[in-house]
Amino acid sequence: MFFQQVVNGLTIGSMYALVAIGYTMVFGVLKLVNFSHGSVFMVGAYLTLELSLALGGNFFLAAAMSLVLTGMLGVVIDRAALRRLRVKKADRITALISTLGVGTILDNAVMIGFGSETKAFPNVLQLGRFTIGTTVISWVQVIILALALVLMAIMSVIVYRTQMGCAMRATSQNADAARLMGINVNQVIAFTFFIGSLLASIAGTMYGMYYEAIDPLMGSVISMKTFACVVLGGVGVLPGAMLGGLLIGVVEAVGASYISSGYRDAIAFAILILVLVLRPQGILGKKVADKL
Amino acid sequence: MAFLEIEDLHVHYGAIHALKGIHIQVEQGEIVTLIGSNGAGKTTTMNTAAGLLKPSQGKIIFQGEDITRFDAPQVVKRGICLSPEGRQVFPELSVLENLTLGAYLRPPKEREETIAVVYDLFPRIKERMHQPAGTLSGGEQQMLAVGRALMGKPKLLMLDEPSLGLAPIIIQEIFDLIVRINQLGTTILLVEQNAKMALRISHRGYVLETGRIVLSDRAEALLNSEQVRAAYLGG
Ligand SMILES: Nc1ncnc2c1ncn2[C@@H]1O[C@H](COP(=O)(O)OP(=O)(O)OP(=O)(O)O)[C@@H](O)[C@H]1O
Ligand SMILES: [Mg+2]
Numbered sequence: 001m002f003f004q005q006v007v008n009g010l011t012i013g014s015m016y017a018l019v020a021i022g023y024t025m026v027f028g029v030l031k032l033v034n035f036s037h038g039s040v041f042m043v044g045a046y047l048t049l050e051l052s053l054a055l056g057g058n059f060f061l062a063a064a065m066s067l068v069l070t071g072m073l074g075v076v077i078d079r080a081a082l083r084r085l086r087v088k089k090a091d092r093i094t095a096l097i098s099t100l101g102v103g104t105i106l107d108n109a110v111m112i113g114f115g116s117e118t119k120a121f122p123n124v125l126q127l128g129r130f131t132i133g134t135t136v137i138s139w140v141q142v143i144i145l146a147l148a149l150v151l152m153a154i155m156s157v158i159v160y161r162t163q164m165g166c167a168m169r170a171t172s173q174n175a176d177a178a179r180l181m182g183i184n185v186n187q188v189i190a191f192t193f194f195i196g197s198l199l200a201s202i203a204g205t206m207y208g209m210y211y212e213a214i215d216p217l218m219g220s221v222i223s224m225k226t227f228a229c230v231v232l233g234g235v236g237v238l239p240g241a242m243l244g245g246l247l248i249g250v251v252e253a254v255g256a257s258y259i260s261s262g263y264r265d266a267i268a269f270a271i272l273i274l275v276l277v278l279r280p281q282g283i284l285g286k287k288v289a290d291k292l
Numbered sequence: 293m294a295f296l297e298i299e300d301l302h303v304h305y306g307a308i309h310a311l312k313g314i315h316i317q318v319e320q321g322e323i324v325t326l327i328g329s330n331g332a333g334k335t336t337t338m339n340t341a342a343g344l345l346k347p348s349q350g351k352i353i354f355q356g357e358d359i360t361r362f363d364a365p366q367v368v369k370r371g372i373c374l375s376p377e378g379r380q381v382f383p384e385l386s387v388l389e390n391l392t393l394g395a396y397l398r399p400p401k402e403r404e405e406t407i408a409v410v411y412d413l414f415p416r417i418k419e420r421m422h423q424p425a426g427t428l429s430g431g432e433q434q435m436l437a438v439g440r441a442l443m444g445k446p447k448l449l450m451l452d453e454p455s456l457g458l459a460p461i462i463i464q465e466i467f468d469l470i471v472r473i474n475q476l477g478t479t480i481l482l483v484e485q486n487a488k489m490a491l492r493i494s495h496r497g498y499v500l501e502t503g504r505i506v507l508s509d510r511a512e513a514l515l516n517s518e519q520v521r522a523a524y525l526g527g
Contacts, residue, residue: 179364
């Protein structure tokens with residue numbers, strides 16, 4: 001029973017983690033909470049579904065196209081709704097409201113385009129399940145978790161081992177000094193949005209496959225949850241987002257089964273508040289919370 | 293035409309008129325110093341030349357090319373590197389990563405060689421290669437900031453208060469290094485509170501007062517001028 005919930009929690013947590021990475025990376029380079037990120041996740045899921053229907057059920061091609069298109073959507077969001085505000089040196093609160101607006105527009109656009117009702121999502125990976133003791137594990141869960149771990153490893157390599165990653169961390173620590181090095185900060189930001197949105201699309205597709213249903217409001221719930229994951233792990237710290245995602249997924253699943261499933265969302269936030277009271281910078285966060 | 297020409301430069305911060313039409317010329321191979329009291333506009337001049345700030349009027353010409361409207365990375369590409377006021381190293385990145393970023397726009401194959409030159413100038417930095425820059429002492433961070441600017445192989449190196457907050461013995465060391473860097477063929481534009489020491493190693497100097505150039509001359513002449521002695525050299 002306990003182990004079962006841990007497995008379920010890790011599955012959900014790995015989706016949280018993938019979404020949280022995008023959140024935390026954008027926060028790292030822009031010092032901005034990007035409230036449109038949950039909607040980008042939802043758009044990713046819809047693109048996979050609708051493209052797959054349009055392509056006559058070629059699910060994997062659809063998922064691949066979705067991740068590229070969603071990545072580009074992230075770049076467009078920055079270009080259209082945020083870059084001008086940076087040029088004009090607008091208050092950060094202005095940019096924040098702008099991302100809220102973009103989120104709402106995306107949610108409504110999907111409702112207009114595809115309807116507001118819940119849609120069935122194909123789980124093309126009907127690979128069955130296996131049991132260890134009393135724990136039932138489906139292969140979809142294994143694949144989701146494995147894929148998420150691989151993606152997190154790739155992200156760590158990009159951020160900590162490549163020239164672009166170094167430019168991202170530099171931009172996050174001191175944007176003006178980064179410009180003095182010759183780093184094109186707008187390019188770094190665009191890259192960050194692209195990668196973050198691409199991961200959100202993958203998480204959206206995973207979510208659809210796991211629950212076999214999606215709806216236009218799935219983004220708002222995830223948005224709240226993953227924001228909690230980011231803060232829990234330590235804002236702007238990449239491993240923090242991963243840890244926070246997995247942790248909240250597990251705690252939520254275990255808590256829901258032992259206390260009451262009605263408290264699922266409350267449990268995540270109760271844990272968050274508890275940790276923050278004891279450790280305001282989050283589990284892996286540094287004292288000043290603007291690091292990547 | 294001079295190597296670097298700043299003509300009638302005006303810079304505003306909102307309603308604040310920080311630079312009110314300054315003219316500065318730097319010839320190739322020179323060390324030129326900008327002195328002036330706090331708030332005179334020295335940092336504003338350097339940051340504008342580096343492309344961090346946009347002037348409201350005037351021109352900046354480097355090697356015959358108008359770079360007035362260039363963004364910082366384009367300025368770096370042309371061969372102007374700034375070691376900014378207050379060091380501004382990346383605290384969470386290692387010393388080596390900081391230096392590597394200094395060569396961001398340079399071909400990767402020349403990096404080893406440039407790093408060797410920088411380590412030769414600043415052996416202390418080499419020992420701390422893998423340490424986060426934020427854990428270095430103030431003097432070491434200053435050396436890193438200068439070294440990082442050198443990694444871009446600048447034709448013109450701009451140094452904004454490289455001696456700020458350092459012990460006298462380290463200051464001497466930094467000034468000796470500036471002379472060495474200049475002798476290796478780099479033109480230098482220097483901003484210093486430490487006017488006496490700066491003028492001693494410079495060819496020429498400019499005196500900036502509340503956004504205007506009030507004096508410019510050969511460094512020796514400025515060192516001996518009554519006006520400069522009274523205001524900036526402590527009598
Ligand atoms: N970001 C800013 N916003 C508004 N005013 C500014 C800003 N930066 C500088 N100023 C103003 O512009 C003027 C010139 O400042 P600047 O930093 O260039 O002086 P400085 O000569 O470098 O002084 P210091 O020796 O103290 O470094 C000052 O009056 C300062 O208050
Ligand atoms: Mg200054």
